[in-house]
Amino acid sequence: MRAHKGLLMRYLGSVEHVLEKLARERDPGIAPATSIFLLILLVSVAAFTSPFPLRPGSFLPLLMAIVLSLASRELGAFLRLAGIASFFLAVVSLPLLFITPGTAFWTLRSGPLELSATWDGAFQALAFALRCLNAVCLAVAWTSYVGFNNLIRGLHVIDPTGTIPSMVFLTTRYVPLSIREAQKLIAAREARTLREPRLNTTWLLLASSCGDLFLRTFHRAWKVNLAMKSRCLSGSLTSLTSLKDCFRLGARDVLWALLALAYVLVMTLRVI
């Protein structure tokens, strides 16, 4: 396989791999309600606390994420996702470097156009990227620790009608499905492409088959939906038989609540 073809396939493969890992059924011994509440708490604290001035506490969410993914034996999947997230964050936070006013340390001139990178901008971009990275990594690690399905069941606390949980459940099934369809489509087209493939042709192939991909995925999703229905004995996709199941609290729930409280205090009071 040629390197460039591998790049696209590897990217799709990684995303699919991570999603599949997250969607595995796990039994962490934590009640669905606890898992969803702690997810919201841990992630929002990480997202809304400025990492500056830099101190060990700024990296606490990242550290926790690593420990959690070690505990769920998903460090590989976690690192892949952290890599993908860092790449996108770098791209997204780059404009901050130029649009924030302040003392310029580097200026790009091209005719009438002048772009200045400022120290304040660099500071802003870094703070933004680090906050997002902290939040994303913690969310992923917590999800892989408690299992996506546990969180989806926990969503019943927020939406007892079950509409949102079912939608999220279907999404976790359909996204990997469409990625697999994309992979098959690319492979099938390339098998019938007689010219020597190039980097741009691989992307062109994907771009030109977008409509096709959409239709194929839609069709497959329709069939899979029938299959789910036919084995959905309880009438609810998330296999939650009653709302009470969400609140079966145990010792672990208490332990995690205490740990989370300690984390919130450390983060907001900037103890370390």
Next chain:
Amino acid sequence: MGREVLSCRGVWFRYPDGTEALRGVSFSVHQGEVVVLLGPNGAGKTTLLLVLAGLLEPSKGRVFFRGRDVRELGPELRKYVGLVFQDPDDQLFCPTVFDDIAFALRQIGLPEEEIRIRVLDLARELGIEHLLDKAPYRLSYGEKKKVAIATVLIYGPEVLLMDEPTASLSPRYVRFLEELVAEGVDSGRTFVIATQDVDFAYEVADYAYVLVEGRVEAEGRPGELLSDPELLEKAELREPRKLSEILLKRTGLAELPGRP
């Protein structure tokens, strides 16, 4: 013969693109019976199974389970009627084989411990234990077919609808399927099997329907239908091997030519 379990009367089905896949099909299967649906590609076998499972609603006609309209039954029907899809990729949607087999049991809220025991037992019986931790889409086609059957067998529905269960499976597995059907019938289970495999059909079936272009072309005992050359021609089928052997023996032509 037991009483009628699943049936339909004058069923028409039209896909959204206008294809009229079923044109007035009437069908019935009795308790403990094995019925096969035969017919050329595109005859409407898969569509009929989806309608019988209550997954597609016919544009005309009605489907009954134990005399009750399946529209009244709603999701309750699923406990009694299980469907094994033709394409296992459609059927398997969980991240691991284990999760996929356990899906139906988790739906009814069994304790995780019991689910584990049941899944392991069934996997051992089907010889797919070593696949339990794998992702379903990473399996070979034949392995997927086996897992797909396991996902339905696990909750033991009374009526099992199987769509092309023998396609691309090894002869040994086909024999295993024949045993599975025989054992199922002994314990009172009912089977409806869509297939192109006439040998398998001849082996297991009590009754057969031949579908052509969405209509029931013929119905009757498989031995009779499968020895009618005109019908075989229409349904793009051939005579089952066992039947030809009997005929050959009768006509004294049993010595088949082979390589010297």
